[in-house]
Amino acid sequence: MSKLSLKTGRYALPVHFIIWFLILSQVLRIIFFIWQYDEVSWNIIDILRTLLTGLFFDAGTIVFISLPGLIYYTLIPEKWVGSILDKIIVIFFTSLNIFILVFTFFAELTFWDEFKTRFNFIAVDYLIYTHEVVANIQQSYPLPILISGVLIISLFFLFIFHKRDAFSQTFNSPADLRIKFAVLGICVSLALFFGSFIFNYQAEWSSNRYNSEISKSGIYSFFAAFRNNQMKYPDFYTSIDNDTAFRIVKNKLKDPSTTFTTTGYSIHRSIKDSQSALDRKNVVFILIESFSGSFLKEFGNKENITPFMDSLAQKSIFFNDMYATGTRTVRGMEAVTLCIPPTPGQSIVKRPENQNLYTVSNVFKSKAYDSNFFYGGDGYFDNMNSYFGGNGFTIYDRGRGSVLSDKIKTVRHNITDKEVTFENAWGICDEDIFNKMLTVADKQFKEGKPFFNFVMTTSNHRPFTYPSGKIDIPSGTSREGAVKYTDYALKQLFTKARTKPWFKNTVFVVIADHCASSAGKDEIDVANYHIPAFIVNMPSQYNQKITKQCSQIDLWPTLFSLFQWHYESGFFGKDVLDAEFEQRAFLGTYRKLVLMKKEKVMILSDQKKQAFYNWNKADNSLTPVPMDKSFLEETIAWYQTADYLFTHKLLK
Template sequence: MTKFLPKGRFSLLTAFASWFLVASLLLRIAFMIWQHDEVSWNIIDLLRTLCTGVFFDLGTLSFILLPAALYFSVLPKRLIGSWFDKIITYFFTVLILFILVLTFFAEITFWDEFRTRFNFIAVDYLIYTHEVVANIKESYPLPILIGGVLMITMLILSVFYKMGVFRATFSNSPSIKKRLLAAGTFIIVAILFSVGITNNQAEWSANRYNSEISKAGIYSFFSAFRNNQMKYTEFYSSVDNGAAFALVRNKLASPNTQFTTDMQSIHRSITATDTVANKNVVFILVESLSAKFLGEFGNDEHISPFMDSIAQQSICFKNLYATGTRTVRGMEAVTLSIPPTPGQSIVKRPDNHNLYTVASVFKKREYDCNFFYGGDGYFDNMNSFFGGNGFTIYDRGRGSVLSDDIKTTRHNITDAEVTFENAWGICDEDIFNKMLGVADRQYQSGKPFFNFIMTTSNHRPYTYPSGKIDIPSGKSREGAVKYTDYALRQLFRKASRKPWFKNTVFVIIADHCASSAGKDEIDLANYHIPSFIINAGTVQKVETQCSQIDIFPTLFGLFGWHYDSDFYGKNVLENGFEERFFSGTYRKLALVKKNKAMILSDQKQQHFYKWDKNTNDLLPLPMDKGFLTETISFYQTADYLFTNRKLK
């Protein structure tokens, strides 16, 4: 067998590359088996998936091994095999092997959660290490995981050793020609992948799973790291700006609307009887609450008995969709009432203070506006966004402070107020109890209040106080959903005894679904979320197709308020409301109107589909230029207004 083993100074690079390519191939095959009922097994698609994967694995290797190739190429002959050479080589071999084995494990857990290779979510998680590390510790048996990674690393090293890889590496001095060839090859390939190859080129298939599996996780991570903010006009198809605004203004027009500024704006005045007294509003954004979890939407596991009962006593939106796949997208949608902008959410972007938000409407009516979060609001830039847009902050801060330009107050939730806490924050009951205490003080002050609550319990590791429900803590998302449902019941039980309850409207809505990935470009069914407006004086089931961005314009319509608006959302209950919703990933942007969907891609491409809700399939249609222009206009103008500071 030894005659087949690598020879010479570069033996270690050859063995390392071979191991990496085999491990990556096996992981790719494992993902295909994992999604066996979703991927395309057509022989051409299968071969292209694997071959594209190998191509991107080679690019990844060029970056990983470039420092080693340069080291082996430039080290003088007299130092080859010295203690210096051996220490450097063994140390970095063990380190890189350990990191890569750990990365392969991380890819598996990431796929389990998001059904995608590393993307901008992984980049974000790298920033917020406290929450992520704590979540990993609480979700997985960390000693076993690290021990397993170490064992695999040692096993690979022992195989290299028995193959004679290290002996050959330390006992051979390459010629100048071989040194230049090795270093030059890695440099050329690395440059090629840096300037000529993009991660988007792995997305060759109409089946999203085949495209994702074609990618290399590490390469995808660094691609997302470089491109997590995207200028609309550089990446997406566009139309004349004046024409785009004219179309959007026409879509936003209604008998009670009057535009009050120049044509490249959507600022308008919404007129109404304005006879409704200022009611308090408690707004609850629930973590990862897919519609499919509720009995009201067909679930038969009986994990949402309270919300199912609320559906019969509220304005229940049966056909409402989230704009995105992350909490910050939900926050962006409900506070700014805007379609999703490409790249990062506005919540996480610079220059996002003093925007015209729903808090601006409440503030004009002298409401006390507050944001409640059970974790550290530093995560995902929440404190900066809400604090910079007029909210008082209540969070479980761990020393992080608001920047000097934020003119608001921040209150820390103390240990005495906490009965249960995990990686993401305090349990839903605790954050609800905190809000109730603040609401009591607000009522005594005589000011109406708008209290915005972000929950955390329905999130991995799915842990919550024991003895509350019949599903053990930490076992499943179903248990987390049932606990959240239980906590909501307790909130309403306690709130109903308060003197301010009769004059308070509660809004419950999800931030996004538990999982939004599927085989198509955008899995539209996995954007379907529940929403309820409770205590508003009317009960009805709303079957109208609508969006997260419509929830506050609908609430303001129920109140009969006259207000200024920079919102893309409209009152769903108003006559003439056009059914549609917006949804997207950080790179794909969709406009859906009933069963037709236009999806814009960041390579200035677009696809038009018929959406079969029964099968959740997207069936290609001939391009509809009018529909395309409308889709472009909405997203182009939304991006324009933010980037040109016209939402200030």
Template sequence: MKKLSPKYGRYSLLLHFAIWFLILSQCLRICFFVWQYNEVSLNVIDFLRTLITGLFFDLGTVVFITIFGILYYSIIPNKWIGSVLDKILIYFFTSLTVFVLVFTFFAELTFWDEFKTRFNFIAVDYLIYTHEVVANIKQSYPLPVLIGGVLLLTLAFLFLFYKNKAFTTTFNAKASLKTRLSVLLPTVFTALFFAFFITNNQAEWSSNRYNSEISKSGIYSFFAAFRNNQMKYVDFYTSIDNNKAFGIIKKKLAAPNSVYSKKNYSIHRKITDSLPSLKNKNVVFILVESLSGSFLKEFGNKENITPFLDSLAQKSVFFENLYATGTRTVRGMEAVTLCIPPTPGQSIVKRPNNQNLYTVCSVFKSRKYDCDFFYGGDGYFDNMNAYFGGNGFNIYDRGRGSVLSDEIKTVRNNINDDEVTFENAWGVCDEDIFNKMLKVADVQYKNKKPFFNFVMTTSNHRPYTYPSGKIDIPSGTSREGAVKYTDFALKALFKKAKTKPWFKNTVFVIIADHCASSAGKDEIDVANYHIPAFIVNLPQEQNQKITRQCSQIDLWPTLFSLFQWNYESDFFGKNVLAPKFEERALMGTYRKLVLMKKEKVMILSDQKKQAFYSWNKQDNSLTKIPMNHSFLEETISWYQTADYLFTNKLLK
């Protein structure tokens, strides 16, 4: 390293630290290039721009990391430099910071392995729910080896600083006021510049999503997500006049059997069926963790990991061309309870003021159903208990407490230890949660209560552990094993349910919350939103394979139509079986909002940007095409109206 000017010797350790961080960050960036070499753009200009953009954001990151250290170095009097207190503070905080950053670099690798992205709002959520995340890490990785490795690397880097005399120079060099100000003021100026003028999405310069993600700094991205978890649509996205937006959506949702209320900014309508409503059927609704369409033999998988679900596809109402609205469980929950497009920022499940909304539970409650939510973990995670409890469901979970909050008037029931045969970081195995639901359904039947039981599974989630001896893939070895176990557990559920007196009058609905992976080189990886959905145990003549392109939000309106129910609706979903159903899918990330019609894909981005693509299903690629303004206005309308209704509490 080039020798530091003697007058800046006091800052020698900080300089060594900054250079170390920048080098390690670029090494991590190159590691991601190697990891995604088949999909990332390795054009020389793109490669260099990725590294240079990354270096720019790394500089901002290292400034934020070191600013308090620089402040300390700049205000401590010269007579205290090298004192015992000075050495203790510098050794301790330097060692701690290096340890945390080395651990963070490891965490970025595991996060990339799971999500193919730099830290984002998912990482922010994981920081909140430390119990589940720490348990997941312990069960997924050899923690002693990981911590030991981080500790050894930390000591190695500190030794490198020591060998280069960074500590010695820092403890022996004095600094004049001029020197101190010449370091402190530019640092503060740079920090303010990044804080007020640089946004994380400015790193997204490339049409190749991987290049854009690799251009980011993970730590910078984390704090950017922490600051921007909720986004008002009109502030960040292209908008149109509300009258026009609601007019477009009302036209899209119009049907011969529905009548709108007279309010302008509303989609509330009464839906009637020409045939008499069928007798109330019980409904068991199963939201399966990370069940990608690509796992099914029905969609070309050759590994035979879903034999039971593939058999159901032949004897159910099976949705062949249905797409998830998002990439997280809470998005799936939002879609199947509110039947609403994904609003930007956090899912409604995690937002404040999300109680007493008009959900599918409201429809069931109007028909005197008993509504219950079953989750094998602690429903505190992802705000599930507050959301479901605040919207009419009784709760069955593995939480240790019995109280939700004073505002939520519902019943919370624990899954007891004697009801659990296997449990991992995320909760009890799928067999156990299904058995709990069966036990509750027996009581509901005995009490002559029609029931709507909503079950959220957990087994198809890292660390992919499940009871041994159930399937031919050892527990904890692969995602494929977890998928096959979930399929096994579903088969066991149906085998037991068929012995129940309530089975003949019960419809089972199975759908994924989202795909196992959602990342690709394009802005939106369309294929990784494709999920299966089944409606099982209707009269045999109703079974069919639905080939129409549709969304998670269309599932319930379709089932209510099959039930021939009259009901009130604030739903954006429609009956897929209606003769004039217009095929389309709505999906997104927490920042990208998408309308897809057949192969045409419109993507709205924050900073009021939009792009129009043609999707090639064969290779899952997007090709830019000329803008279609009527398509754009329709896309805007779906999301602008959904955001308006929730923000203005019109979904209550």
């Protein structure tokens, strides 16, 4: 290549920059191929299509990146070409762009390691919450070495540009005005073409999800996600008329204990148990970060990293076949507070107009419970404080301040430094947040208040650090260590709680927010939505293993039924213990919406597409099957009505 000359005069540097970017992008693509060698399709046609599709999207990416520079090259007067000012501007911004892009390529590798996907809406969220993300990067990776490596690599590429006379040509070769505007015109035309007619989903050509993801350009994907973070259901998904949709859903929700209290587009109903309600029990609800069912020995794990939870499974109401609704914490929070299928785009937790919704806290408030939300980090992250504070919870977190905003008057308590023994990028360790909850519970008990305490854990998250000396796996070395520490901290919570006077009258509910990983070669990796859930400390006669397939949204309706409560409901979830419960689960990403019934899986995608599969649990594979119209219509009905109720402010 050293003998290959690119005599492009004033545009030598942009041409070298563009070719460099396209080559490096393909190298990254090949790295991903090798990384997922056992799951990508190695069919020669698929390989070529992956690389060529990727090249096409890389071309669109570099057009947008190059456009500001080409505008400068066009507008600078000829007499200034090669001047000190010209050299400073060109060298500085070329170097900066190369540094940023090299850093971005490294970031893509770490993002792929975590999520097995190119940049998406998660990356967009991470851009917003820079404190947590930067701290996480600092604690997870040797940042000085990484930055030094990026700098050295960037200087190496600049040296190559210099050796190939790209700089000298650029500063010593004035361009004809017609050539300037022709080059700029071509670049602007391509930018308009890509911006108006090329969409990121068009890279998803393969039934193998990995081939489709590798076909994308990470930067292009990032800005596509930024543009489409909220998606209106009727615009992107197959719809039916609302009368039919609500009729189908109401028919699925009806049972002998349910009376619908409104007509029209609503699922609000009164649920009354035939028996007398149990005495009011305190509820401690623990949402565990990134806790896959596959971590438990109960589900075949051989590493013995969850001994306490495995013991709980034998003496609790244990949900053997429950599935998370999504792949992020905010999805889990949405599911367990609103009991609603996932709506497309952002979780409701992060959307505007998400205050004063009818959540499970309203049910507890109607029974005179004191509701609290405990989070070991700053609840500003992922809009948690705004959501929980705006929906009836008192906040306990590591942020500062007493009230959230003028509109949200809920009190916010700071967890003080003296209450913390260990803290990382995401917050205080699980033992510390549990201890804080125990302190508040003691106070609530003394004041005679039944309590509903919602605890969100953080320890089972990269950088996987936790207090030393607690378990036999060194802190910060692996996900397995974080899992085992979370299990250990949960055991400590129960050990301490058993000494409390309120323990006998307290039910503990433990569930994962989502799995540790959700990506696979198929459209939806079903096994990576399977989560554990426990209801602990009910009278022993209630203990059982529930083997029915169900969803996170069914957890609270099931518990309220166990409590034999009469309550108002706007929930899509149902009592799993009801003899007439129809087994099904709702799964989703921010773009794909899924209804699963036993082994049948219907997937709704944006661009109004649908796919129907048979799921083989043994090897976690999806096999296409002929479309079932009634199954499709029911799937549409669930998601269309959920989206309609939120967007029309009918969940208030």
